[in-house]
Structures are given as structure tokens and as C-alpha cells.
Amino acid sequence: MQSTTKYLLGTSSALVLSAAAMLSAVQPANAQATNGLYFGGSTLASEAFRQIFDCYTGATVGNDGFSFSASFNAAGPTPGLLPAACAGVDTTVQGMYAGVGSGNGFRGYISNTPSQWYSGNVTAGSVVATPFPAAQPPYVDTLNSTNFGSYPYPRVDVGLSDSPLASTLAALTTAAFSFTPSANWASGGATATTQVAVGSSSPVSFNVAAWGNPVQLPAFEVPVAIPVNVNSTLLTINSQIKSGGAIVTGGAIQLSSAQLCAIFSGLVTDWNSVATIPTLSSTGTVVNQAFDYTNVGNGVATAQPYASASLPISVAYRSDGSGTSFIITNYLKAVCPLIDPTDTYKYKSIFGAANLPSTSFSNLISNIAAARGNGPWNAASTVAGAWAGSSGSGGVQAAVGTAAAQAGRIGYVSGDFVKPYAIATNAPYAASVQNEAQRIAGVTTPATAATTLTFIPPTPAAVDLAWGDTRLTPPSATSTWANWNVYGINFASTEPLHGGVAVAGLSVLPLTNQTGAYPLSGTTFMATYSCYGNATNGQNLLNFLNWYYQYPTSDVNVKNILNNNSFSPLNKQWLTAVQAVYLTPGTGVALALASGGSADGCTGVTGGANP
CATH class of the missing domain: 3.40.190.10 (Periplasmic binding protein-like II)
Incomplete structure (x- = not known):
């Protein structure tokens, strides 16, 4: 991969990576990152994002089962291997992923509470085995336990789900359970609490004043296999x-x-x-x-x-x-x-x-x-x-x-x-x-x-053909998060019969008549906040998103890793829409930092997520 100097990544404050971050890319692959990105939710997306994070940092986390190899085959698949070309876009930043399921992922996101990223289901008033995420991919890093050996994570950066967020603010509520002990369930990558007491739950609503508007970005194109x-x-x-x-x-x-x-x-x-x-x-x-x-x-x-x-x-x-x-x-x-x-x-x-x-x-x-x-x-x-x-x-x-x-x-x-x-x-x-x-x-x-x-x-090419249906139109710059629900994009009332069947008003993806399209297609949504209050954490997230969504330059490793997992990157019309609406300053809805730069996404916000 080209050196990090190529990735002068666009952000909402028009900043680029620091000189220190650029120089760090030439360090050995085992150089330990100190800054984290904390994602949790969809197990569907968990393995792919673990690999994407490894590529971004240029190093694997302990026991994740992946390795950089010249044997990686872009025409693949070659399970377990990562492109040797992943030299690390920013070796100071490491992404951590908690595979807890889509429902739990959104619970932590809506409440902005990392302790809500637990696996399975819990009941108020019970004492349960610690609800850790799925073992694979690992949710802590045993090779860098000083910085990433504890769980729950210190904050919520992005929640992930293969189902969409509720379409109205009033419906963006979740029942968030309280846990005892309040300290880390896992500490230093070695010790772990075996049980937690589950307290009562109460409805928690998404706090627009504190975090800005909800945002849900399709992450990639997904075939659901049988x-x-x-x-x-x-x-x-x-x-x-x-x-x-x-x-x-x-x-x-x-x-x-x-x-x-x-x-x-x-x-x-x-x-x-x-x-x-x-x-x-x-x-x-x-x-x-x-x-x-x-x-x-x-x-x-x-x-x-x-x-x-x-x-x-x-x-x-x-x-x-x-x-x-x-x-x-x-x-x-x-x-x-x-x-x-x-x-x-x-x-x-x-x-x-x-x-x-x-x-x-x-x-x-x-x-x-x-x-x-x-x-x-x-x-x-x-x-x-x-x-x-x-x-x-x-x-x-x-x-x-x-x-x-x-x-x-x-x-x-x-x-x-x-x-x-x-x-x-x-x-x-x-x-x-x-x-x-x-x-x-x-x-x-x-x-x-x-x-x-x-x-x-269920292949990358077949799911991309489904997403290539021209009736699956991405939202405009004036859209809200609800318009990014791809499953809610229906055939127009004027849609002609499909082989004698009326499909007007029905969901496009499962009923697309594109030749070669895989019908059980969907996406994983990355749910973010429109305003991030911590300049360092927010800037690191924006840098990652701009790299991941291929702006301003393209890194073929993103596509190759997704394809190696059966997925496909968003097609051009959707990728362009994500860039224009959320990653370009001046649109009025772009992701932003409360600490400076463009006010997009932070208008009327008192704090910003993760201050």
C-alpha cells in the first residue's frame, strides 16, 4: 500500500492527519496503538470489521486469527489472510469490535452507554454469567492489554446493526439495564468478572441535544446465505x-x-x-x-x-x-x-x-x-x-x-x-x-x-448486482437518518407488473429483477452521532470513515478485504451519497467536531458524544 502521506484525509474540520501520525506509518507492524475506536453490535459484520481495523492499523489484535500474507488472493477467497499491502494508515489508532448482535449494538448506541454492549439477553433482577461479546473476533487485545485489555469499552463511537434505526426520534428509545459491578468486566486482558447482577431497566431516549442527530450509514453490501x-x-x-x-x-x-x-x-x-x-x-x-x-x-x-x-x-x-x-x-x-x-x-x-x-x-x-x-x-x-x-x-x-x-x-x-x-x-x-x-x-x-x-x-458480485438496481436510489442531501433505510426503499406506485405480479409499494432489494442479483441482500448500518465532543477521538473516527468510504483517494485493500468475506463495498451511487451528505463540510448534515471547524452536525448541540 502507498505510504500514509497519500491519505491526507478529508474531515468536517478540513484537518489532515498530524505529522506524527503520518510518520508512525513507517513503524513496524507490531508498534502498539494508543488511541481507540470502539464499535459494537452486528455479529454479521464483526469478522469483516476486525480485518478492516487490522488493515487500518497495520497490526492484528491478539488471537483474532488473521495474518498479513503475500498469499492473500484478491480474486479469493482466502479465509484468515489479510493483504500484505496493509502497511497501516494510522498505526496510532486501533479499532475494537464487540460482536454482541444488532439489537444490543443499537441499545448501547441509543443510550451512549458501553456497558449495554453485552451478548445475548438478560433479565432484570437476575445474576448472570458476564455477558461478554462473542469470542470471535476478540473484543479485547491480549497483545496490547495496557491500552485495549479492558471491557466494557470506555465509550461508544459507532453502533452497528443489520436492521435500521427507528424512523422517528420518539421511537429511538431502548430499555437499558444497569449492571453491578460497575467496574470493568475484563481487565488487563487476563482477569475477568464471572458474574454480574442485573438491575432494573428504564426507557432511555436518544439525546439529540447532547450528541446531535442520529446517523445511519450503510457500511457495505451483504448477502445473507442459506x-x-x-x-x-x-x-x-x-x-x-x-x-x-x-x-x-x-x-x-x-x-x-x-x-x-x-x-x-x-x-x-x-x-x-x-x-x-x-x-x-x-x-x-x-x-x-x-x-x-x-x-x-x-x-x-x-x-x-x-x-x-x-x-x-x-x-x-x-x-x-x-x-x-x-x-x-x-x-x-x-x-x-x-x-x-x-x-x-x-x-x-x-x-x-x-x-x-x-x-x-x-x-x-x-x-x-x-x-x-x-x-x-x-x-x-x-x-x-x-x-x-x-x-x-x-x-x-x-x-x-x-x-x-x-x-x-x-x-x-x-x-x-x-x-x-x-x-x-x-x-x-x-x-x-x-x-x-x-x-x-x-x-x-x-x-x-x-x-x-x-x-x-451468495457472492460479492451477485449482491452488488442487487444493489445496482436503479430503483434503489440513495437519499438526497436534505435527508434524515430514516431515509438511509435501504429496506424501506420501495417500488413506486407506477412500477409495472413483474412477470404478472404487482410489486408497487414493496421493498426493492428482495424483489429486484436485475439479472444475476442475489435476492437475500442487505447491509450493515453504522450508526454514528452527528456531533463528537472530543477532538482527538472524534478526529480519529472521521479520519477512519473518510478512509473507509474512500475519500479523497481509493485504497483497494478495503474492497479486497470485503470481497474476501463475501461482501461488496457500496456501489458508486451510494458511496458518493455518503461522502457528499455526511463527510463533506458545508452540507448542513455532515459529521462534525464540537471543538472546532464546520458546525455541520453540531448545530444546537450542547456537548457532543463522548466528550
Whole structure:
């Protein structure tokens, strides 16, 4: 990578990195940073941001599992490796990331309280094991424990979630629990408190007067993969695609949108099933077919059951507040009711309910239980006990797994938690998914040729095609944070029928008819404050954001790292909008420092976040 002198980074106060910071870039990669950036939230984004931070500093944190290597392949993926070209943009600044889940990430952000960045769920009045973040990526640095060995963090800089912030200030509230002890739960990277007492919670509102307006910036383009454990002698997956004996990206199984609706509505619960499910033709006509209708390929033209004997479809889902749950329920809410317009199969009742999309997958489960009634569905809301929740993306990854005892499990995670992008050895392979362009073109089953992958795999290129839909228009300079909710960008009332189906008013991303687009696409939002009160901390954050969002110069390492994790940087129209609205002084809404420079973002603010 070019020397740091290239990165005279634009900020809201038109300052550049200090001479000391520029000189520090030539220090060895193990030079210890002293200034921190503190991010917390989405586990979907956690591994990618750990790598982005490593590149920015030019050094890894203890036990994060990554290493700078000349073997890093930009055409990848090469899991676990970082570009050797990451020489460090600012070696004095180190980013720390607490993977606590999207819901908890926004709790800490709204309350501006780092102790709210805990993993899982807690109950007032209980004594619980210390609610540390997920172990990977590490939330403290054992190699630099003097500066980054304690948790909770000293402050909140950015909260991250794959679901959007509430659209009004009145709704930006959270129930923030109090914790005892108030001291660090982890100290010096070695000692840790094993339990904390959970006090009462009270509503906490976002404080505009103290921190400025809320800001939510799409961080990158995300494909949510459908992992499937195919390790069973019972399974016969004709649509599986291999190369050199290994399953390729998205090649574990090929599933239509109709099959996903059947699985995630509890209509079909066994891989051996040949039950009737509704599908949509290229003209929008409902056609009833057997569940196994896409199980063709590799020279087999006649569908057969996926399993030779009963093998339950066990759904692994997120039990915590999850933005990944929001993305998949947003997809299901948009797609499934169109397949069952008369509610014969209860899709409208299940997916069309007002409580979806949601960060809580239990909302969907409750809807299924209500619609399906007794039988395998009961008050516990799991089908024959097969559906099971796990905390964090890593939890779902492990729950689906690769072991024979877990065969038939299916779930949803970001693309960096499935092979070939994942680091973990127990990472499953993912499905390829039929998109709307294929349905409209009459491509309803996989091709039978052995080398053809018909449906769409969760890749950086495929998610970028979804984001390339021109109807997914970024907000203007006069927008508020609510306008940056990409899931809330709907087709206009004048949108023509898509293959005989009316999509006007529905979410663009899951129903885009772009050729090659991956339909389960979304983003991770970086929630920031518009005003930062501490000149040093705020300036470091602005420098990082300007580098990350590629202004004024471009660092190919950002793109390469994101691609290596299955993600894609924001496309040009969205990247330009972020730069123009929030990172360029004089727009009236740009991020700012209360201590000087442009007043953008600090107008009427009495303090600024993290003074």
C-alpha cells in the first residue's frame, strides 16, 4: 500500500492527519496503538470489521486469527489472510469490535452507554454469567492489554446493526439495564468478572441535544446465505454443484423462492417430503408442485425426494436480537405472500403480519404457530422440537455445522460464515437461490448440465448486482437518518407488473429483477452521532470513515478485504451519497467536531458524544 502521506484525509474540520501520525506509518507492524475506536453490535459484520481495523492499523489484535500474507488472493477467497499491502494508515489508532448482535449494538448506541454492549439477553433482577461479546473476533487485545485489555469499552463511537434505526426520534428509545459491578468486566486482558447482577431497566431516549442527530450509514453490501448441512447418506441432492470433488460457492443445494417459503413457514418439515407447495410461473400464475421439484441437475432431469428416508428439516435461527433475522424476514415478507395470494397455505397470515420484518425471529415462529395450529406446532412454537435458536452468527454456523449428526439442518447467516469464505472448520456450505429475474424468465428449476450453476450464489458480485438496481436510489442531501433505510426503499406506485405480479409499494432489494442479483441482500448500518465532543477521538473516527468510504483517494485493500468475506463495498451511487451528505463540510448534515471547524452536525448541540 502507498505510504500514509497519500491519505491526507478529508474531515468536517478540513484537518489532515498530524505529522506524527503520518510518520508512525513507517513503524513496524507490531508498534502498539494508543488511541481507540470502539464499535459494537452486528455479529454479521464483526469478522469483516476486525480485518478492516487490522488493515487500518497495520497490526492484528491478539488471537483474532488473521495474518498479513503475500498469499492473500484478491480474486479469493482466502479465509484468515489479510493483504500484505496493509502497511497501516494510522498505526496510532486501533479499532475494537464487540460482536454482541444488532439489537444490543443499537441499545448501547441509543443510550451512549458501553456497558449495554453485552451478548445475548438478560433479565432484570437476575445474576448472570458476564455477558461478554462473542469470542470471535476478540473484543479485547491480549497483545496490547495496557491500552485495549479492558471491557466494557470506555465509550461508544459507532453502533452497528443489520436492521435500521427507528424512523422517528420518539421511537429511538431502548430499555437499558444497569449492571453491578460497575467496574470493568475484563481487565488487563487476563482477569475477568464471572458474574454480574442485573438491575432494573428504564426507557432511555436518544439525546439529540447532547450528541446531535442520529446517523445511519450503510457500511457495505451483504448477502445473507442459506447454510445447509448436506452430510448424510440419506440425502440425494441432484442440484449440488462440485468442482474437483469440492462443493463450489452456493453449490450445496439449489432452492427456489417457493421452497424457502415452504421451509420457513413450517409447511414442509422433512427432506423426504413430496408435499404440494405453491410456486409462481413466469406470468404470475400459482402452480402447485411437489416440494422436491427443483431437485434436478447433473444429468438428472426427473425430480426425486431429497432424502431416501425421513430426515427432518431442522431450522437453526438467531435467538438474540439479530439484523440478519431482519434481512431474511424482510425477504420472506416481500416474496412469500405473492406466491400464496389466497392464503391457502397461510403465507399471507404468517409473513404478511405487522410484526415482520423483525430482528426477533421468534415473531415469525409465533406467526407460524398461530397459523398452523396444533399438531407439530404447539405453544413452544417449534416444529417437533427441530427448530432451535442460537446466539450470534457463529452460533447458527455451529448449529447447522458439518457433522453427520446435524444432517439436514438449514439456517441463515452472512456469507462470511459459510464456505468458502468462512474461517471456521465447521462452517457449512450454502445454497444458491432463485431470484425474480429467473422466475420471470421461466427459469424455475436448475439446469441439468453438470457444470452449470443456475440459481444465484451468495457472492460479492451477485449482491452488488442487487444493489445496482436503479430503483434503489440513495437519499438526497436534505435527508434524515430514516431515509438511509435501504429496506424501506420501495417500488413506486407506477412500477409495472413483474412477470404478472404487482410489486408497487414493496421493498426493492428482495424483489429486484436485475439479472444475476442475489435476492437475500442487505447491509450493515453504522450508526454514528452527528456531533463528537472530543477532538482527538472524534478526529480519529472521521479520519477512519473518510478512509473507509474512500475519500479523497481509493485504497483497494478495503474492497479486497470485503470481497474476501463475501461482501461488496457500496456501489458508486451510494458511496458518493455518503461522502457528499455526511463527510463533506458545508452540507448542513455532515459529521462534525464540537471543538472546532464546520458546525455541520453540531448545530444546537450542547456537548457532543463522548466528550
